[in-house]
Amino acid sequence: MRIRLQFADTIAWRIALTVGAAIMSVLALSVLFDHLAGPSTAERAELDRADDAVRMIEAAPAGLRQRLADTITIADKVIWYPSATSIAKRFEAARLHDADPGMAERFRGNEGERESLIFTSADALAKDVDFDRVSHPGAYYMAVQLHDGSWVLFIANHRRLGNLFPARLATMLLSVTALILAASLLATYFLARPIRQFADVLRRIGGDPRAKPVRESGPTELRSAIAAFNALQGQLRKFVDDRTLMLAAMSHDLRTPLTKIRLRGEFIDDDEQRARLFRDVDDLQAMADSALSFFRDDYKDEEATVFDFAGLLRTVVDDYGDQGSNVSYTGPDRFAMSGRPFSLRRACMNLIENAVKYGGSAEVELICTRSEISVTVSDHGPGIPIDSLEKVFTPFFRIEQSRNRLTGGMGLGLTSALAVIRAHSGNIALSNREGGGLIVCVAIPVTEKVA
Structure with missing residues (x-):
């Protein structure tokens, strides 16, 4: 019998998993960083032994210090340099004027901190050391200064001693911060993705009550x-x-x-x-x-398909031109989009017909981008009073005088056109033209599929 643990896919669980993943990632990075870049537990023990050896050498007379250093087994080789020797002076100069800030360090012992240098066989300080650098190119050196100015040099063929440099500490903190940020961004992306998809679906279907049900997914x-x-x-x-x-x-x-x-x-x-x-x-x-x-709402019964919107618009303009109307078109020759071509054709015809009827002419301009298409229909008529720019979209609303019932139909043309455009997640904006006339701007987002 197999027992399967199932957790509810909720936002609370996703947030908890996000925090848990970030903490586990930080812990894993800390262990990895401590193992590769900083002193491990074994290295800390070796450093404690090195501290004991430094104190013993310092307590011994100068004549016995090298003999005592030869008996130390925590490194492959231990050398004591009096302060008067040239290499000790080089160590002192490197400590004071070293160009590499990571070389000069503090050796932390039980009795406080001592000046120290950490370098490898590739550094210039190692060339005068009595050690076979050719056979051990990856040797690790740690020089610790005693209180009398002399130096004790620990040499290991493989890394056995080490200090956690401040630069490495800063690197570790930056790495941990970057890891937490990356884990949080990745987790929140997958957390917010179904919400974004739901919002996109709502924008696509707009207010169409006959749209297909949204697929249930996510938390x-x-x-x-x-x-x-x-x-x-x-x-x-x-x-x-x-x-x-x-x-x-x-x-x-x-x-x-x-x-x-x-x-x-x-x-x-x-x-x-x-x-x-x-x-x-x-x-x-x-x-x-x-x-x-x-x-x-017959236009909503039409299935969405991919069609040439620019070609459709040019055809409408040509039809009005064949009837003797002054209608011009500016824009691309072709532009494919997904939508309902017959309903969009009726909407464009309503807008152009209004411009021709009340403005005497219509200037149609199409601008297409990857994310949106923009159709502008302009005329040179009397325009619309400012307080009626929004009211004209109300069903059966008619502007008196020049746009009464005898010449303006039933007052449903703009209402129907707006319904079609909004069914494609777009919108229509009206504005009066300087010098007289009306500008109708239609914006429709380009999507792969219209609901």
Whole structure:
């Protein structure tokens, strides 16, 4: 029988694992650094023995110091240099004026610190030492100064003695800091990645209640949030479907009384009154059909595909040009993106048609980058009052006079275009042009797949 321990994938557990991984990494680095760069436990014991040997040599008479040094076995060779010798003077000069700050060190013993030098066979200080450097190129030297100015030199063919240099201590601290930072960044990246993915999905689907449910993944808390969002999407989908059915029923039921009104209007003798009645009937029918078409959100039933957006925009501009409208296009010849081409075509047509109808012309400019496409539609018309720049996106809102119901339709063109653009995670911004006219800026992010 195999026992498997399973832990809940929660944010709390991920944070705990992050901290634990950082601590374990620091401990592992400390052990490795202590083993490779600093005194190990055995080396510290050797240093304690070296401290005892230094004190014994210092306590002995000058004539017996070298004989005593020859009996020491903690190093392959131990040499005592009186202060008057040339090599002792070189040690003293190196201690005072050494260009390498890591060579001069403090030898820490039981009776305090002593001046010392640490070097290898490759250093210039080792050339005058009575030792075979050719046979032992990796020999390790530690020269300790006694209180009377003389020096004791410990030589080991392999590293057996050592001091933890301040430079190495700084390196260790920097390494530990870098390791903790790297472990934290890596762990937090994997911790935040599912949250970023969830946010990206929300941006892509926008306010589309008919979007597919988001796949539940990540920690338990995030999966609960995704499940709650999917439930909300389902409720919104049901609400929209019920509203659409209600409007469809209303539109269908309105056709019968409108038809009756038209038939009865045929019996009106006054031609002018009869024509006005028929216009009102036509307006009511157009309003019902437009509202039904808008609330159905037909563009959201279209599947996303990869298409040439620049080619689509140029085709729309050419169609208006063939109809005699003054419409120009500036931008690339081709640009592939993922989206719903038919709905985007209707949105672009609404924007260009408004510019042609109210401004007399339309200047279309397309700018494409790897992350976003920008479409600008400009005209030279009267523009829009500042207090109405946002209101024009409200369903059935119409600006009086130049944009009334007779010339401006049902007031759903910009509303429908905004819904299409937002379904592609984009947005539309309006601004008045200097000298007269309106500028419509459409920004759509470029994604691999549109929800």
